[in-house]
Amino acid sequence: MKFQQRNNGTCYPLKPSAIVYWGGKDPWYKYCDCWMQYVRIHMDWIADSEDKMLSLAFMNGGINYYKFQSLLLHQFYEGKLYLFHFTSDPLINQNQTFIVDTTTNTSNSSAIGFKGNSNLKSLISF
Amino acid sequence: MSQPNQAPSFGPYNTLMCRPDQIASFPLNASISKEGLVVATDFYPYSNGPSTQTIFSIRNTASNFISLRVDYFLPSETLNIWINPPSGSSYYITTSISIRTGNESSRSTRIMNYFLTIGNWNRLIFEIVQAQPQGLEAGFSSARVWVNQTVTTRVFFGDLAAGDTTITDGDNAALDICGVFDSTSPNLVSSSLAGYFDILNFVWFQGARGLFTSTTGSIIEI
Numbered sequence A: 001m002k003f004q005q006r007n008n009g010t011c012y013p014l015k016p017s018a019i020v021y022w023g024g025k026d027p028w029y030k031y032c033d034c035w036m037q038y039v040r041i042h043m044d045w046i047a048d049s050e051d052k053m054l055s056l057a058f059m060n061g062g063i064n065y066y067k068f069q070s071l072l073l074h075q076f077y078e079g080k081l082y083l084f085h086f087t088s089d090p091l092i093n094q095n096q097t098f099i100v101d102t103t104t105n106t107s108n109s110s111a112i113g114f115k116g117n118s119n120l121k122s123l124i125s126f
Numbered sequence B: 001m002s003q004p005n006q007a008p009s010f011g012p013y014n015t016l017m018c019r020p021d022q023i024a025s026f027p028l029n030a031s032i033s034k035e036g037l038v039v040a041t042d043f044y045p046y047s048n049g050p051s052t053q054t055i056f057s058i059r060n061t062a063s064n065f066i067s068l069r070v071d072y073f074l075p076s077e078t079l080n081i082w083i084n085p086p087s088g089s090s091y092y093i094t095t096s097i098s099i100r101t102g103n104e105s106s107r108s109t110r111i112m113n114y115f116l117t118i119g120n121w122n123r124l125i126f127e128i129v130q131a132q133p134q135g136l137e138a139g140f141s142s143a144r145v146w147v148n149q150t151v152t153t154r155v156f157f158g159d160l161a162a163g164d165t166t167i168t169d170g171d172n173a174a175l176d177i178c179g180v181f182d183s184t185s186p187n188l189v190s191s192s193l194a195g196y197f198d199i200l201n202f203v204w205f206q207g208a209r210g211l212f213t214s215t216t217g218s219i220i221e222i
Helices: A050-056 A118-125
Strands: A034-035 A065-069 A072-076 A080-085 A096-101 A106-116 B009-011 B015-018 B024-025 B034-044 B052-060 B064-072 B078-083 B091-098 B103-108 B113-118 B120-129 B140-147 B155-157 B175-176 B197-206
Touching: A106 B015, B034 B052, B034 B064, B052 B197, B078 B140, B091 B140, B091 B155, B175 B197
Parallel strands: none
Antiparallel strands: A034 A065, A065 A072, A080 A096, A080 B197, A096 A106, A106 B024, B009 B015, B015 B197, B024 B175, B034 B120, B034 B197, B052 B064, B052 B175, B064 B078, B078 B091, B103 B113, B120 B140, B140 B155
């Protein structure tokens, strides 16, 4: 277990009129131009059950990634999506490869997979 | 040029027809995220093949270390996820979930009763993901499996503090389907874990993603 240390300094009780600014653009600063994830704010809440403990443990509430920039709030998905097309063409790589489409939040491309073990691809002369 | 012995056949509608001693491999020639993966596929099992059949695995093509496998157990018609930690013995995540092997329709003749099996396609989704950010260097991982919209409870495994990450080795990654690389086998494909099934609509999301059910519809989003 790793605990975040609370900053030393004066702490104030949170009043009902308090406003929480998240990601910047408060009365003093602009948007932080940063990525954020796993942001959680709990008020008047305590993990007094196993379900609540698990909810605290899983920082995956929706797994949405947000970027604060300018005046736009973008939803961003980190990672890559691969879509396999199990079809081959005798005229392409001698019928021994197939297409895998790759998609990120910013780009699309294609790669190839191999029918048979890719470790043997050096034995296959395209 | 003839197909290599390990080359599986492609069937209609972009079906991958996995049979023993065959493998299809997607080498990235790069590292992948060790934070998790989501794989979705349609799966059509048969009553043939070895008792343990690997659907897909994650392998380091340089060391041939296999970080995880998803196996289909033919005798019990169930799925399970095999984890290979950086130290200690490999293990299964004990959350077997049954596969639909078909809708049986009985037919009778004067000689015998027999069954027709139809509709063996199963929609499978595997969510294997970090439960906490691995950057915290504390916590564990989680796995769930959906079979035809029936989902297992979360199963927790690993120890991020000990370096036992969700995907043990993400370097030089390849995703192998149909079979498991085995340097000791003549065809470099494990005979004991050979697949005998069909695959369709295979999708792999690399990275820390979870699945949730849309509150405005009934579609499961990935």
